[in-house]
Amino acid sequence: MPIAQRGPGWTYRPDDTTPSVHNPRQPGIVTPHLRHALLTAYEMADLREVTERAEARMREAGGTVTIGLGPGAFDDAHRPTALRPLPAFAGDDLDPARCGGDLAVLICADDGPPEPLALQAHARWxxxxxxxxxxxxxxxEGTLNLKRPRDFDRHVWVRRDDRSGMIGGTYLxxxxxxxxxxxxxxxxxxxxxxxxxDKRTGAPLSGTRLYDPPILERLPPDAHIRVAAPRTSSVAILRRGYDTDEGLLFLAFMADPRRQFVPLQRRLAKHDALHRHTRATGSAVFAIPPGAAPNSFIAQSLL
Structure with a gap:
């Protein structure tokens, strides 16, 4: 890539360790953003089986597999602190058949659309x-996304104020x-x-090049990147979205959806000029525990 196109924080390289469920953190979060994604939400399944099949998939076919648990997977005594169903937002047009789930399996690959894991579980969507x-x-997209490890530590990884089994994990x-x-x-x-x-160059309207930091005060007050910018919203999240036939499969990782996504989405619904041209038809939140210890399975310490 030419130097002129390199973005801020270029010295940082994504985590390129061999993807495995037995790493300290699950793959598919800060590992390279692969081209194809398949996200499936299930009713609760045997997590040992899910973990074993995820590891076999990555070992045999490459790519990444990320495993998450929805609010319904836990009773009140064991549910991670920040794992709560998302509230309704203005402008939502949600289809219940495209929302929620006890178990999420996100499979990403570069070599073509991935196939789902062969699980003994009912797929919800x-x-x-x-x-x-x-x-x-x-x-x-993504020119202002989080890139530096210190930003991940601050905004993405759970470090405190949660159950011990979530420390080092995140939320999706x-x-x-x-x-x-x-x-x-x-x-x-x-x-x-x-x-x-600018639609052709990607540069902010206050600049001339793709990675120019936007001068927010020179943008329309309801411009999407101004309303969503951490400097104005006081919220930063790690976005890893994918295009779909209808629009966008928005995926975002963060340390606490209650304190990050909920206020951000309420702000966008109220002030963002883009909001009137889009609508959410599906919605879910999942706890993404850290990687599993050897000979154990994802979320064992939580359950």
Whole structure:
């Protein structure tokens, strides 16, 4: 990649250790963002079987497998502190058949769409996505995403104020987002104003190059990147989204959805110009425990 296109924090390299459920942290979070994704939510299953099949999948076919647990997988005494169902948000158009789940299995691969794990469990819903050069809205994405290990420690990994079995883990928020026809009807210049970026170059409207940090005060007050920016929202999360036939499979990892995603989404619903052109049709939250110890399974210490 030419030096001029390198973003801030370029000296950081994603975790390139061999993916395994037995690493200190699960793969598929800060490991390289692979091209294809399959996310399936199940009713509760045998976690030892899930762990063994996930490890075999990565060993034999490559890619990453990330395992999460929904609120319904725990009783009140054992549920991780930050694992609570998401509240309703203004503008949601949720289909119950595309929400929730006791168990989440996220499989990512570069060599083609992955197949699901062969589990003895009932699948509640499943979504596929692909990571393109541009997102479902036609704009470059991820240029302001978290990149540095110290940012992961601060915003992504659970470090305190939770059950001991979640320390070193994280939480995954899933939003299945459809793009309304009104978006395609907007002139390109108006789309740029809504996002806050040039559609061709990806540069913020306050700059000239893709990785120029946006000068927020020079952007429209309801521009998406201004409303969502950590400096104005006071919230940072790790986004790893994928395009779908309908729009976007929004995946975001964070240390506490109650304190990060919930206030951010409420802010977007109220102030973001993009919000009127999209709607969430599916929603879920999962605890992503740290990796399993040798000869054990994911979430054993929690259950």
């Amino acid at each position: 499943s979504r596929r996505g692909i990571r393109g050069d541009r997102g479902a809205l036609g704009f470059r 928020v899933v939003r299945d987002i459809a793009v309304n026809p009104s978006w395609a009807e907007l002139p390109e210049r108006e789309q740029e104003r809504v996002i806050g970026r």
